[in-house]
Amino acid sequence: MNMRLTHLDDAGNARMVDxxxxxxxxxxxxxxxxxxxxxxxMSALREGTVPKGDVLAVARIAGIAAAKKTPELLPLAHTIGVHGAVVDLELAEDRVVITATVRTADRTGVEMEAMTAVSVAALAVVDMVKGVDRSAEITGVKVVAKSGGRSGDWRRPE
Amino acid sequence: MNMRLTHLDDAGNARMVDxxxxxxxxxxxxxxxxxxxxxxxMSALREGTVPKGDVLAVARIAGIAAAKKTPELLPLAHTIGVHGAVVDLELAEDRVVITATVRTADRTGVEMEAMTAVSVAALAVVDMVKGVDRSAEITGVKVVAKSGGRSGDWRRPE
Amino acid sequence: MNMRLTHLDDAGNARMVDxxxxxxxxxxxxxxxxxxxxxxxMSALREGTVPKGDVLAVARIAGIAAAKKTPELLPLAHTIGVHGAVVDLELAEDRVVITATVRTADRTGVEMEAMTAVSVAALAVVDMVKGVDRSAEITGVKVVAKSGGRSGDWRRPE
Amino acid sequence: MNMRLTHLDDAGNARMVDxxxxxxxxxxxxxxxxxxxxxxxMSALREGTVPKGDVLAVARIAGIAAAKKTPELLPLAHTIGVHGAVVDLELAEDRVVITATVRTADRTGVEMEAMTAVSVAALAVVDMVKGVDRSAEITGVKVVAKSGGRSGDWRRPE
Amino acid sequence: MNMRLTHLDDAGNARMVDxxxxxxxxxxxxxxxxxxxxxxxMSALREGTVPKGDVLAVARIAGIAAAKKTPELLPLAHTIGVHGAVVDLELAEDRVVITATVRTADRTGVEMEAMTAVSVAALAVVDMVKGVDRSAEITGVKVVAKSGGRSGDWRRPE
Amino acid sequence: MNMRLTHLDDAGNARMVDxxxxxxxxxxxxxxxxxxxxxxxMSALREGTVPKGDVLAVARIAGIAAAKKTPELLPLAHTIGVHGAVVDLELAEDRVVITATVRTADRTGVEMEAMTAVSVAALAVVDMVKGVDRSAEITGVKVVAKSGGRSGDWRRPE
Structure with a gap:
């Protein structure tokens, strides 16, 4: 297994890969x-005893906007065209489940754009519920699939 | 328990709280x-068989910079003075543990600034190791303590 | 009437007022x-024959976020704390009517923040309907009231 | 006429179109x-009894810079290369007339970039004259022509 | 002389000072x-055989806008209110001389804001003349005076 | 020699070149x-009597991030893909020497991106040492070589 980190040169200095x-x-x-x-x-959100209104829309929009901000947030990420982005939120028993799909027709993969979209959508949810629930916690943020590019298609093993 | 979400008005419309x-x-x-x-x-990172160089510095700096970007990322967050920020990274057995402390002398709490700093530092770590480990996953992002403001001091129960 | 523009010095050079x-x-x-x-x-939007979904939420959120971006957009505007922002959208006969209220506890007025919020919310509406109506046009963007500060309260004459 | 809004999915959720x-x-x-x-x-601006100096330059530059900020301002807009931008201001009887022309060699049209340039140039004018004229009002912001792309050339009917 | 760098903790890790x-x-x-x-x-710029038009205005505005962007550019700089900014440009024999004055009523000094304003105004000049003079070079960017704050007034020795 | 500045039209108005x-x-x-x-x-930095820790990493990362921010800082610069960036810092006798190399596969040269990277890395160094040395000064920021594009390869004469 190649343990070389591509974002560092031989001396360990950070760089943006060419x-x-x-x-x-x-x-x-x-x-x-x-x-x-x-x-x-969660039950209040699902059953509407809380006026949930724009809650999911705010998170969706924050996530989509964040995908475009990835090169500003991650110092070594490339400026890249974000050519499609969908952020879905689902209300489960004791959690909000977020899925982001990002597409590009550019030179690098968009795994970090998708993870950034999920992370910021999650932060937006926490921001909105924190007044009533300080225990909110973000977990399990990960890439589950990618396609295209030199390394081809990949799906996270179950 | 008050289930009213402060970021929404009576009709459920998103707003920035006054x-x-x-x-x-x-x-x-x-x-x-x-x-x-x-x-x-992780063992490679700890034992230096990987040239880890700037890895932790990149994550630290990305986290600090992100604390300042919170009002750009979260649509309903206030523009606020970030007056102090520390991001620590620790290399544990099978994970990098991140802690962010944010301080302000302004009108609102900085819980979201601290969680944003942790999330973006974590994304920066993932960005750097993703070339050698696609399984990297961000978990357990949460506020563990706060002090100051009207609601006073709080510490997350163990 | 004082015709001196405060944003220019005696030689006509742009400056940020102290x-x-x-x-x-x-x-x-x-x-x-x-x-x-x-x-x-408009009738489709009102009667729901178009899936309007997040349309108004997107515009609301774009407007609130834009109020915070005013000093980035207007070169001579001061960095200012935006401490409250509400953007309302109403579906009238042949137009969407937008109202933005911005509040601060800072050193300058927030007229430009309110006008920026309205303008960008309007641009977001145009962006969303432009696929079905190229004729969309933004009109009547203006301050209608202000309060606080040295110049005191003011209301636009009918 | 197709009433489907491209920025929404079947459930009405906002998305960035692929x-x-x-x-x-x-x-x-x-x-x-x-x-x-x-x-x-206006007569003071035209006749130079007001030191107009950089006024038009500030608006021109704010407009050009804003064209590049469109994907930050409009949540569902694509990151796009802005490859040319001209903002003209003309002093008419009782108004400043603004025209913006934006060009790209990228995947989507630049109608929103042109409207954003006009809107922000207009806001910059208002910002500069508001100290002497609170009545300033932005009107008639609209696309007047486009060319290129799948839908081809179009000119707004008189 | 105290050689301790305030932006680093005891272990040498970067932090934003509290x-x-x-x-x-x-x-x-x-x-x-x-x-x-x-x-x-330079002689062309001074004598007007080059249409210099907005050249100095562009640099002035870029400099003022950059003062506000300092906390985005310098990872460890605080979010601070920029409450006044002037950028002057003077055409000397073989150089453009730039002076920036920045004022605040906030918690930290604005030396870096003033140096950032000068640097970016200088970059804007280079950007505009580079088509006719590749040799353009930025030199002598430094703080010449400061006042206010705990360390009081200071003026650079001649 | 052509004295026409490409960033201005015939009337001297600023524009973004097509x-x-x-x-x-x-x-x-x-x-x-x-x-x-x-x-x-400098001797303290070299000999480690100052805990230099992240100093060079902060400057490196600030420089790389700034290359991506060039179109935000320079009003007439094009939005461009930054596809590679390296910032090197060397500790000489009485100065820190900074070199930035920027690469793109896009429509315009990246001279301004490289100069912006150097300038902001230099500002970051000044920011970190200013607490112990107010005399720090940025000098000699210039393009030393370029390749690609219509005007071909160029190297600054010694």
């Missing part, structure tokens, strides 16, 4: 994550 | 989180 | 504006 | 708009 | 710098 | 610059 030699091709990445809330809050 | 009546006082929040990596990668 | 001598006090500004759409689109 | 299948081609959009000021201010 | 204990007071910093150009370009 | 007709090709630019510090500080 991708000028890579071809623009269609690439997609899917990431998921969860916000665990008290069942109290 | 805090003009709150006093600027010193407030602090501490958040933690983890990036789970393969033991393979 | 407000270090002003006191932080509570200030509010209200601005309005409209997006004129074809009646076709 | 344009990875579109080809990068040269596209142009022209938008116009106006800032209505008191004749008093 | 300034919550400092008082908001009026502070000012002045910085200068130069862009050396070929005499050819 | 590059839609240029081809995306691989381009590279190298810029250098220096931060002059007191020998005191």
């Amino acid at each position: 991708v000028t030699g890579k071809q623009p091709t269609v690439r997609e990445a899917v990431a998921t994550g969860e916000v665990r809330c008290s069942e109290h809050v | 805090v003009t009546g709150k006093q600027p006082t010193v407030r602090e929040a501490v958040a933690t989180g983890e990036v789970r990596c393969s033991e393979h990668v | 407000v270090t001598g002003k006191q932080p006090t509570v200030r509010e500004a209200v601005a309005t504006g409209e997006v004129r759409c074809s009646e076709h689109v | 344009v990875t299948g579109k080809q990068p081609t040269v596209r142009e959009a022209v938008a116009t708009g106006e800032v209505r000021c008191s004749e008093h201010v | 300034v919550t204990g400092k008082q908001p007071t009026v502070r000012e910093a002045v910085a200068t710098g130069e862009v050396r150009c070929s005499e050819h370009v | 590059v839609t007709g240029k081809q995306p090709t691989v381009r590279e630019a190298v810029a250098t610059g220096e931060v002059r510090c007191s020998e005191h500080v």
